[in-house]
């Protein structure tokens with residue numbers, strides 16, 4: 375049972391519905407081929423020089439209607455160094471590249487994926503679910519939760535779009551480097567869900583964005 379006092383804080387979250395295989399360059403997907411500009415080099419890690427692994431991209435123009443234009447337009451991309459993982463948990467670490475690009479037709483590159491990539495998964499739809507904050511965030515909102523059952527089911531774990539972050543440790547929204555405002559969740563990237571990758575010891579990661587500066591996006595993760 376959902377306690378009545380938390381109902382005002384209900385949010386929608388969307389789980390990606392995926393099929394095996396890659397899609398077009400502008401598609402929302404895990405792994406596969408990212409949209410890269412013609413003359414652009416595949417992003418590399420400044421610490422170990424290895425190519426960053428392409429984790430995912432979201433075509434913000436094709437998100438569920440309720441989210442438009444919440445996260446802006448263009449394509450949100452996430453690359454991450456799976457080789458050295460140097461401070462990869464930090465929201466603005468340079469071993470990952472989180473960015474929003476504005477692709478123009480005819481400027482794309484039929485890119486070759488360097489090295490071993492994860493098996494591609496194409497996002498073909500979104501399953502909308504109800505989501506609620508965890509104990510600590512609820513408390514910050516002035517709602518004391520005492521129902522253990524509730525705690526175990528929310529926030530929803532696994533990969534998801536929007537909703538409430540599943541925090542493994544404390545609440546860790548980064549602040550926008552420009553306006554210092556608390557950034558909000560765009561996409562939760564969990565260990566071993568759509569991507570066969572584990573952040574630390576079954577950590578959970580979050581792509582966040584400033585609502586005032588939509589190009590300010592970060593990625594951080596924590597594990598227990």
Ligand SMILES: [Zn+2]
Nearest residue numbers: 419422455458
């Ligand atoms: Zn590296």
Ligand SMILES: [Zn+2]
Nearest residue numbers: 550553584587
């Ligand atoms: Zn900002």
